[in-house]
Amino acid sequence: MDADQVMRRYAGGEDAAFDELYAALSPRLYSFCVRLAGRNGDADDLFQDAFLKLHRSRATYVSGASVLHWAFAIVRSTHLDRLRKRARRPETLIASTDDVLEAIFEGSGSPESELQAEALARIVEQELQRMSERNRSAYILLKIEGLTAGEAAAVLGITGDAVKQRAFRAYEALRAALARAGFQQVSRG
Amino acid sequence: MAETRPPLDPLVAPVAPPRAVAERVRAAVAQTPASRATVGRRLALALVAAPSAILLGLLGSCLVFRGRPLFRVDLWLLPEVAFAGRLLVLVLLAGTATALALIPGRRGLGVRVSLLLIAALAVAPLYTFLTMFEPIGTAVGDAAARALHPLGLPCALVAFAVGMLALTAFGLALRRAVPSAPVNRAAALGAAAGGWSGVALFLQCPAKNTLHLLVGHSLPVAAFALLGAIVLPRLLRP
Numbered sequence: 001m002d003a004d005q006v007m008r009r010y011a012g013g014e015d016a017a018f019d020e021l022y023a024a025l026s027p028r029l030y031s032f033c034v035r036l037a038g039r040n041g042d043a044d045d046l047f048q049d050a051f052l053k054l055h056r057s058r059a060t061y062v063s064g065a066s067v068l069h070w071a072f073a074i075v076r077s078t079h080l081d082r083l084r085k086r087a088r089r090p091e092t093l094i095a096s097t098d099d100v101l102e103a104i105f106e107g108s109g110s111p112e113s114e115l116q117a118e119a120l121a122r123i124v125e126q127e128l129q130r131m132s133e134r135n136r137s138a139y140i141l142l143k144i145e146g147l148t149a150g151e152a153a154a155v156l157g158i159t160g161d162a163v164k165q166r167a168f169r170a171y172e173a174l175r176a177a178l179a180r181a182g183f184q185q186v187s188r189g
Numbered sequence: 190m191a192e193t194r195p196p197l198d199p200l201v202a203p204v205a206p207p208r209a210v211a212e213r214v215r216a217a218v219a220q221t222p223a224s225r226a227t228v229g230r231r232l233a234l235a236l237v238a239a240p241s242a243i244l245l246g247l248l249g250s251c252l253v254f255r256g257r258p259l260f261r262v263d264l265w266l267l268p269e270v271a272f273a274g275r276l277l278v279l280v281l282l283a284g285t286a287t288a289l290a291l292i293p294g295r296r297g298l299g300v301r302v303s304l305l306l307i308a309a310l311a312v313a314p315l316y317t318f319l320t321m322f323e324p325i326g327t328a329v330g331d332a333a334a335r336a337l338h339p340l341g342l343p344c345a346l347v348a349f350a351v352g353m354l355a356l357t358a359f360g361l362a363l364r365r366a367v368p369s370a371p372v373n374r375a376a377a378l379g380a381a382a383g384g385w386s387g388v389a390l391f392l393q394c395p396a397k398n399t400l401h402l403l404v405g406h407s408l409p410v411a412a413f414a415l416l417g418a419i420v421l422p423r424l425l426r427p
Contacts, residue, residue: 013225018218022211030206044210048217053365053427055218059227060366060427065297073298073368074427081426154298157370 139170238358246351283384330395341405379417
């Protein structure tokens, strides 16, 4: 069933719809949390906090709106809250997101291509964690989650142009990191 | 023209959360009560809030400042069309800011951030222009205004009371309902509350003195956008 319809039932007070909603939303939201928060432990806590907030404010979901975009906004808001709380403690570079990467690349092709893809993804993951939260969230929503600039702007609470600018800065940083690591850009066509 | 979706990065695929995390989420959700206040109910509260805040604020001012009338003393002597027109524009100004700040928009995440910024920044200057440019009055009102505080400090207190009542109601209406751009939304809500406090002053105070209008009327209206941006975001975030 469509996640928006499930959310409508859940927002209307139907507690039994939770499992369906969780099944529909959790893979995309958890991946978003991992990419935003980086470290696995942080991502787990962020995911839990965000889902709890989604539950707590479920009656404020507007029927007809995309529940995924609304949930992305809640995750991002929760992430910013957590960053604010530990603002005095500088964020260290990610340790690893091994479990996630392994899950992504499990059985995705030959061992060689798997290794290369894993190395590539690891660089992308590390560079994402190195850049500013603003650029990272814009890039994730636009390039990884596939939102349009307008949708990402609504989630992030900025203008569409600002989303494009931030995503472009992130893209340039990623491109430079991959070039440093010896990955060549292949032109198509 | 419809927006085009960018191609997805082929290297990324959604990953299900670990089973332990799923269990933790289920347990936490089961123990946490959820709000039952629907969007419709919240908007209804906000709609009732503005006129109620004006009425309560004006009634309160009569009790606190003895001798202060509920409405301006020359209310029935004012040129009807000019007064009604000016009042309508002020109500429209506050109402538009309120609508922009409150409506969830088609994505459920509020209106565009540029519109929120316009609402937050435009109310005070427009209010100042509308009340100071050829102010409406009568000889009776002018005589009463001479007895008022030159800086309009009692007026500022009335504006503060009305604005705080409206701001509190708006904040409760959007409590935990703004995951995106909470500061901009809060500033717009503050500006709207300031706009309603300005309407209250227009209904009660006959002053035409520039200093009185600036300090006693316009300054509180402007201050509310700032107050909203500082105080409300924490309440609005989910």
